[in-house]
Amino acid sequence: MNNHEFFLHAINEKKLVQVKFDSQEKGIIQRLCVPFDFGPWRREMNPNPDRYHFYDLDSPDGKHNLSILPEQIISIDVTEQSFDPAVYIKWNPNWFIKRDWGIHS
Numbered sequence: 001m002n003n004h005e006f007f008l009h010a011i012n013e014k015k016l017v018q019v020k021f022d023s024q025e026k027g028i029i030q031r032l033c034v035p036f037d038f039g040p041w042r043r044e045m046n047p048n049p050d051r052y053h054f055y056d057l058d059s060p061d062g063k064h065n066l067s068i069l070p071e072q073i074i075s076i077d078v079t080e081q082s083f084d085p086a087v088y089i090k091w092n093p094n095w096f097i098k099r100d101w102g103i104h105s
Contacts, residue, residue: 003070003073003075003076004038004070006076006077006078007035007038007052007076008097009078010035010076010078011035011037011097011099012099012100013078013082014082014083014084014085014101015035015078015079015080015081015082015083016032016033016034016035016057016078016079016081016082016083017032017033017034017035017054017076017077017078017079018030018031018032018033018075018076018077018079019031019033019052019054019066019068019073019075019076019077020073020074020075020076020077021068021072021073021074022072022074023072024072028074031054031056031057031058031059031066032056032057032058032079032081033054033055033056033057033066034054034055034057034083034088035052035054035076036053036054036055036065036095037053037095037096037097038050038051038052038053038096038097039051039053039096039097040096041053041067049069050070051067051068051069051070052067052068052069052070052073052076053065053066053067054066054067054068055088085101085102085104086104089101089104093105
């Protein structure tokens with residue numbers, strides 16, 4: 001499987017991922033994340049390439065949303081750790097990628 005397939009698998013199975021990426025500012029970084037979605041960044045209206053959207057669980061700066069362009073991704077590894085979407089989804093989602101997360105789909 002490629003990185004995108006691993007990402008989709010993690011969403012469907014509700015598994016955390018280890019994401020390794022080139023942050024451009026801080027170099028190569030690896031983070032434990034909840035996989036959220038793949039698509040344009042909703043905050044930006046200009047030409048807006050698709051990107052991977054995660055919730056970073058182990059940043060030294062605290063937990064936060066993390067959006068990464070595909071060309072920055074080095075690897076996405078699916079862990080055995082499950083997550084409960086209800087813990088992280090506190091809004092009415094409108095995902096680009098379909099999933100079966102109950103009321104959080």
